[in-house]
Amino acid sequence: MRQGMVERNTAETQIKLMLQLEGEGKLTGSTGIGFFDHMMTLFCRHSLFDCTLEMTGDLDVDEHHSIEDLGLVLGQAFREALGDKAGINRYGTFFVPMDETLIMVSLDLSGRPYLVCDLAPLPDKVGNFDTELVPEFLRAFAFSGGITLHVRQISGSNSHHIIEGIFKALARALRQAAARDNLEKGIPSSKGIL
Template sequence: MSSPRQATIQRNTFETKIRLSLNLDGSGQAQVATGVGFLDHMLTLFAKHGLFDLEVTCDGDTHIDDHHSTEDIGICLGKALLEALGNKAGIVRYGSITLPMEETLVTSALDLSGRVKFIYKVEFPTEKIGTFDTELVEEFWQAVAANALMNLHLVLHHGTNSHHISEAIFKGTARALRQAVAIDPRQTGVPSSKGTLST
């Protein structure tokens, strides 16, 4: 590949200071220190299953709660995806998987369309996973979809363990993205009849 499909995003606000680097053509290496232990675990799984190299550091106001750090990292990941994809020439564009995780079954389906639509049909059986608010899983992926300019549909078919549900969402979306960002050797140019996947 002539140019590396990677990006580094920095975000500095009164609530968070974040540096995130993403390489779409990596090997699944992760160096993650978000200040939110459960999110570190999920992002490490995301990198491993997407075969992305991911580095994230975040200094956030976790003395309040994990909301700002989680959402802002989602913003940065979405922006990094968009930047690393460039004009999207040659990519598969679509990706989907229905992924089992123990008793849990989740579908993640996405389109790197340049248009935002986020559909989330997931209900967690508990409000917390350890100290992590389960509602922040939705906030994270909403932020990713909005900033990557993609359609993302997340559907929980069944599941009773909140940790497993979250893990299935992160693993499934990583694998759907792995499909979508892959280079299709038969694809010439941008995979759209419009001739563009930009807004």
């Protein structure tokens, strides 16, 4: 069973996270941020990863430290769960339509972190959530997870749909990339390492 467990304690956040790749798509625990709990629930459901989360942050300041640090911890746990990456698909691409919105996520579990986030400007808030934190989360996740990550908004005007589409597409692309390929006998790279 592939799983990763990471604990991060700073003056700003305290996070303990366990991620299991062969799961049922369940989130146990809370970020303390209602909208982001919704996104993490969608992420788990569509990836079929199980995530157990204990988290507190300095939400009296704002949500930035919590969201960024959760991205770091989730990326580290995902990387740990993959192990040496032998036998995985490595690449994943998924399109998610949500009414007027179409989001594409394409990624490579290459060990070479990079983020291209091609989104139209979003309103400052969705409910009480700062939308500028979405690219911050994606950057932290990609860089700590060693993932080349491309996120592209093809269409969309509703900011809730756009952000929800991103998390669903990310989850499905990760599920595809992390899945075992029965034909792959080793590391899916001509270098022999990822």
